[in-house]
Amino acid sequence: xxxxxxxxxxxxxxxxxxxxxxxxxxxxxxxxxxxxxxxxxxxxxxxxxxxxxxxxxxxxxxxxxxxxxxxxxxxxxxxxxxxxxxxxxxxxxxxxxxxxxxxxxxxxxxxxxxxxxxxxxxxxxxxxxxxxxxxxxxxxxxxxxxxxxxxxxxxxxxxxxxxxxxxxxxxxxxxxxxxxxxxxxxxxxxxxxxxxxxxxxxxxxxxxxxxxxxxxxxxxxxxxxxxxxxxxxxxxxxxxxxxxxxxxxxxxxxxxxxxxxxxxxxxxxxxxxxxxxxxxxxxxxxxxxxxxxxxxxxxxxxxxxxxxxxxxxxxxxxxxxxxxxxxxxxxxxxxxxxxxxxxxxxxxxxxxxxxxxxxxxxxxxxxxxxxxxxxxxxxxxxxxxxxxxxxxxxxxxxxxxxxxxxxxxxxxxxxxxxxxxxxxxxxxxxxxxxxxxxxxxxxxxxxxxxxxxxxxxxxxxxxxxxxxxxxxxxxxxxxxxxxxxxxxxxxxxxxxxxxxxxxxxxxxxxxxxxxxxxxxxxxxxxxxx
Numbered sequence: 001x002x003x004x005x006x007x008x009x010x011x012x013x014x015x016x017x018x019x020x021x022x023x024x025x026x027x028x029x030x031x032x033x034x035x036x037x038x039x040x041x042x043x044x045x046x047x048x049x050x051x052x053x054x055x056x057x058x059x060x061x062x063x064x065x066x067x068x069x070x071x072x073x074x075x076x077x078x079x080x081x082x083x084x085x086x087x088x089x090x091x092x093x094x095x096x097x098x099x100x101x102x103x104x105x106x107x108x109x110x111x112x113x114x115x116x117x118x119x120x121x122x123x124x125x126x127x128x129x130x131x132x133x134x135x136x137x138x139x140x141x142x143x144x145x146x147x148x149x150x151x152x153x154x155x156x157x158x159x160x161x162x163x164x165x166x167x168x169x170x171x172x173x174x175x176x177x178x179x180x181x182x183x184x185x186x187x188x189x190x191x192x193x194x195x196x197x198x199x200x201x202x203x204x205x206x207x208x209x210x211x212x213x214x215x216x217x218x219x220x221x222x223x224x225x226x227x228x229x230x231x232x233x234x235x236x237x238x239x240x241x242x243x244x245x246x247x248x249x250x251x252x253x254x255x256x257x258x259x260x261x262x263x264x265x266x267x268x269x270x271x272x273x274x275x276x277x278x279x280x281x282x283x284x285x286x287x288x289x290x291x292x293x294x295x296x297x298x299x300x301x302x303x304x305x306x307x308x309x310x311x312x313x314x315x316x317x318x319x320x321x322x323x324x325x326x327x328x329x330x331x332x333x334x335x336x337x338x339x340x341x342x343x344x345x346x347x348x349x350x351x352x353x354x355x356x357x358x359x360x361x362x363x364x365x366x367x368x369x370x371x372x373x374x375x376x377x378x379x380x381x382x383x384x385x386x387x388x389x390x391x392x393x394x395x396x397x398x399x400x401x402x403x404x405x406x407x408x409x410x411x412x413x414x415x416x417x418x419x420x421x422x423x424x425x426x427x428x429x430x431x432x433x434x435x436x437x438x439x440x441x442x443x444x445x446x447x448x449x450x451x452x453x454x455x456x457x458x459x460x461x462x463x464x465x466x467x468x469x470x471x472x473x474x475x476x477x478x479x480x481x482x483x484x485x486x487x488x489x490x491x492x493x494x495x496x497x498x499x500x501x502x503x504x505x506x507x508x509x510x511x512x513x514x515x516x517x518x519x520x521x522x523x524x525x526x527x528x529x
Contacts, residue, residue, distance in 0.1 A: 001049065001050060001051045002051050003021065003049065003051065003052065003053075003054055004052070004053040004054065005025070005027075005053070005054045005055075012049060015048060015049075016048075016049050017045070017046055017047065017048060017049060018036050018038075018043060018044075018045050018046070018047050018048075018049050018054070019045040019046055019183070020049075021049050021054075022036075022045070022056075027056065028045075031059075031187065031189075031219065032058045032059055032060070032219075033045070033056050033057070033058055034057055034058060034059060034064045034067050034068055034182060034187075035057040035063075035064070035067050035180045035181075035182075036054055036055060036056055036057055037054070037055040037056075037057055037063075038050060038052045038053070038054055038055075039052035039053055042057060042063060042067070042179075042180050043180055044131070044133055044179060044180040044181060044183070045183050046130075046132070046133070046183060047133070047180075059219040065094070066094040067094075067180055067181065067182065068094075068182065068188070068217055068218075068219060069094035069095075069098060069099040069216070069217050070092075070093065070094040070099065070177075070179075070181065071131065071181045071182040071185075071187070071188055072099050072121075072188055072191050072215060072217035073092035073093065073094065073099040073100065073101050073215070074092065074131070074168065074170065074173075074175055074177070074181065075121050075124050075125065075170075075185055075188055075191075076092070076099075076101055076117065076121055076193070076213060076215060077089055077092055077101045077103075077173070077175060078121075078124055078170060078171070078173040078185075079117050079118075079120035079121045079123075079124055080101070080103055080105070080117060080213070081173060082120060082124075083116065083117060083120055084105055084106060084107060085106075086105075086106045086149070087103055087104070087105050087106070088103065088104035088105075088149060088150055088151060088152055089101070089103065089150055089152060089153060089175065090102035090103065090104065090152045090201060090210050091152075091156075092175075097216055097227065098194070098214060098215055098216035098217070099214075099215055099216070099217065100212050100213060100214045100215070101212070101213055102199050102201070102210040102211070102212045103210060103211050103212075103213070104151075104152065104208060104210055104211075105211050108211070109196055109211055109213070110196075111195070111196060114193040114194075114195075114196070114213070115193075117193060117213070118191075118192070118193050121191065121193075124170075124171075124185050125185050125186055125188050125189075126186070127171065127185060127186075128184050128185060128186030129170040129171045129184060129185045129186075130170070130183065130184045131168055131169070131170050131181040131182060131183065131184060131185065132168065132169045132170070133166055133167075133168055133179055133180075133181075134166065134167045134168070134169055135164050135165070135166055135167075136164065136165055136166075136167050137163065137164060137165075138157055138160060138162060138163055138164065138165050141157055141165050141167060141176065142154055142157045142158070144174075145157065145176070152201065153175075153176050156176060157176065166178055166179060168181055170184075170185055188217065189218075189219065189220075189221070190217060190218045190219070190220065190221050190223070190224040191215060191216065191217035191218075191224070192215060192216055192217075192224060192228060193213060193214070193215040194214045194215055194216060194231070195213075195214050196211060196212065196213060196214075197211075197212045197214065198210070198211065198212065198364070199211075199212040199364060200362075200364055203362060203364065205362060205363065205364075230470060230471075233470050234470060234472070234523075236526060237469075237470070237522075237523040237524075237526045237527075238368075238523070239368055239369055239370075239518075239519040239520075239522035239523050239527075240368040240369075242522050242523075242526070242527040243266070243368070243369070243522065245527070246265065246527055247263050247265055247266070248262070248263055248265055248266030248269065248522075249261060249262050249263060249266045249369070250263065256373070257363050257366055257373065258361060258363075258366045258371070258372040258373030258374065259372065259373060259374045260369060260372060260374070260375075260515055269518070269521075269529075270514065270518060273511070273514060273517070273518065273521075274354055274514070276403075276406070277354065277378045277403075277510065277511065278354075280399070280403065281352040281378075281380070284350075284395070284399060285350055286350040286351070286352035286380055287349075287350060287351055287352065288351075288352050288353065289332075289333065289336055289351045289352070289353050290353060290355075291326075291329060291332030291333065291335075291336070291353060291355060292326070292332065293325060293326055293356065293358075294323055294324070294325060294326070295323065295324050295326055295331065295332070296321065296322065296323060296324075297315060297321070297322030297323060297324050298322070299324075299331050299335075300313070300315075300324050300331065302331075302488055302489060303330070303331045303334075303458075303485060303488060303489070304424045304457060304458060304484070304485075304488060305324075305327065305328070305331075307424075308422050308423075308424065308457035309327065309457065311360070312327055312359045312360050312361075313325075313327050313359070313360065314327075314358055314360060325358045326355075326357055326358065327357050327358060327359045328357055328379075329353055329355035329357060329377065329379040329381075330379075330381055330485065330505075330507055331485075331489075332353075332355075333351045333353070333381040334381075334485060334489050334491065334505075336351060337349065337351075337383055337491060338489065338491065341492075341493075341494065342383070342492070342493040342494070342503075343493060343494050344385065344493055344494065344495045344496055344501070346493070347383060347384050347385055347388060347493060347503065348382050348383065348384035348388050348392050349382070349383040349384075350380060350381075350382045350383075351380060351381050351382075351383075352378070352379070352380040353377075353379050353380070354376055354377075354378060354379075354514070355376065355377055355379045356374060356375065356376045356377075357374075357375065357376075357377060358373060358374045359373060360373065361373055368519055369515040369516060369518055369519030369522075370474075370515075370516050370519050370520075371516075372513075372515050372516075375513040375514065375515040375516070376513065376514040376515065377509050377512065377513055377514070378509055378510050378511050378512070378514065379507075379508075379509055380506075380507075380508045380509070380510075381505060381506065381507055381508070382396075382505070382506040382508065383486075383491070383493075383503045383504075383505055384503060384504055384506065385493075385495075385501065385503065385504065386504055388504075389436045389481065389504050389506070390436055390439055390440050390443070392506055393436065393437060393440040393462075393479055393481065393506065394440050394443065394444055396477075396479045396506065396508045397440065397441075397444060397446070397462070397464075397477075397479060399510055400464055400476070400477035400479070400510050401464075403477075403510045403511060404464075404466055404476060404477070404511075407511075407521065408524065408525070409466045409467070409468070409476075409524070411466070411467035412464055412465065412466055412467065412476075413449070413464070413465045413467070413473060414441065414446055414447065414448040414449070414462065414463070414464055414465075415448060415449050415450070415451040415454070415462070415463040415464075415465070416434070416437055416438060416441065416448050416449070416450050416451065416460065416461075416462055416463075417451040417453075417454035417455045417460060417461045417462070417463055418430075418434055418450060418451070418452050418453060418454070418455050418460050419434070419453065419455055419460060420453045420454065420455055420456070420457060421453060422457055423455070423457050423458070424457055424458055424484050424488070425458065425459075425483065425484035425487070429483040429484060429487075430459070430460065430483075432483060433459050433460050433481035433482065433483050433504075434460040434481075436481050437460055437461070437462050437479070437481050440462075441462065448462070451463065455480075456480060456507075458480075458482050458484040458485055459480045459481055459482035459483070459484060459485075459507070460480065460481060461478050461479060461480040461481075461507075462478065462479040462480075463475065463476075463477075463478050464476045464477040464478070466520070468520060468523055468524040469523075469524050469525070469526075472523075474516070474520045475512060475516070476511065476512055476517075477508075477509055477510050477511070477512060478507070478508070478509055478512065479506065479507075479508050480506065480507040480508070481504065481506060482504070482505040482506070482507055483502075483504055483505075485505050486502050486503050486504065486505050487502065491503055491505075
């Protein structure tokens with residue numbers, strides 16, 4: 001077989017493993033190499049070698065960290081099953097900076113139990129058990145997991161189309177998993193279990209509540225200690241605790257989850273943010289508008305929200321008519337635009353609103369001010385000609401970065417989010433809108449990453465993520481180019497040629513949700529403002 005590795009082609013005779021091949025080249029010294037990529041597919045080191053281009057996956061790459069932490073989740077699940085017979089396994093992925101596993105346990109865990117589970121994990125690491133990938137018939141796997149009382153794994157298997165599935169075995173512990181993993185449990189060195197949480201099976205509030213254990217793992221001890229120190233600092237800055245201590249805001253079960261009550265001091269702080277936004281929008285030529293909170297349902301059918309966003313909307317019937325509590329401000333601004341004929345002389349027409357919107361979020365993802373069900377956006381919609389689009393996008397970005405710096409943020413990441421799987425409009429319109437955003441970023445010399453499929457259903461967007469004082473990224477400004485809603489609402493303006501033309505619509509927020517930005521401000525300054 002022919003293997004291309006680090007720019008050289010190797011002729012390999014007979015069957016061998018990736019590990020044996022790399023060892024023969026002296027490419028496996030130390031613990032840095034965790035897995036490999038063969039023609040773009042991640043593989044265990046113990047996988048059979050085949051024709052193709054081989055690339056090392058190390059700890060320094062995000063893919064390597066995921067593999068390391070995914071193995072840690074398997075070791076944790078193994079430990080929990082040994083300590084608590086009758087445990088049912090759900091899912092246990094690697095996540096940003098760590099891992100978790102969801103369990104259906106015969107007992108309720110307490111934080112004190114985490115130390116016991118950690119110690120059993122260390123015991124499993126000392127056993128240095130090989131992690132072996134096995135390919136089973138799906139029906140065979142379903143029978144095995146059913147016989148061992150693993151109902152959640154059976155459900156996952158039932159939802160799969162593949163006739164063959166992969167199982168990972170370490171000692172007498174088996175789990176349904178695509179992999180890849182470390183060679184053995186002994187390769188896992190530095191880990192820490194962090195906390196417990198509840199999680200509904202598959203995120204569905206009608207399904208069983210499971211017990212989730214979060215943890216983290218690092219290749220080097222000093223990295224683990226640095227991360228634990230970071231978590232301590234994040235806890236010190238937690239806006240939920242500081243909000244109570246500083247008497248800024250509260251939440252109330254009797255009012256419902258995800259809705260915020262601002263106390264007098266908190267309202268003063270919010271007022272400072274809103275006053276800045278109002279003044280700056282006026283200075284930049286925006287006109288302030290106010291739209292209702294409640295709309296007829298048919299408006300949201302026209303906009304496409306009913307087809308693409310309904311699960312996030314609060315809709316109800318009254319007197320035989322369908323109504324929606326607005327999840328977005330854009331249709332209201334469209335209706336104002338449509339109240340009379342428009343001329344090219346009015347463009348760009350820039351409407352701004354501190355508009356409160358309501359979106360259904362599952363209770364499990366609500367998080368203080370950062371994820372709520374009712375929030376206010378510094379929402380603007382710009383109606384312009386195609387020729388004005390790029391200039392207006394650039395002005396929006398200047399407004400966004402200027403505002404963030406005013407509040408003390410200096411470090412940003414920028415993403416160009418492209419067409420999602422569920423979207424309205426033609427490929428041509430999407431391409432035109434995406435090109436306009438890309439050209440604006442490049443004209444301004446702003447470095448960015450493409451985030452495939454993360455645009456909204458009606459258009460691509462530029463996402464700006466701001467970094468706080470301890471380096472965490474938070475969602476901030478967005479700028480969206482939209483050729484679709486003007487078409488769906490049949491918007492026009494009269495051009496200099498005295499003919500009707502279709503405007504382009506820019507959706508734009510500067511600080512985004514006031515609630516989230518408020519929470520980020522508290523954590524950025526640790527409440528010292």
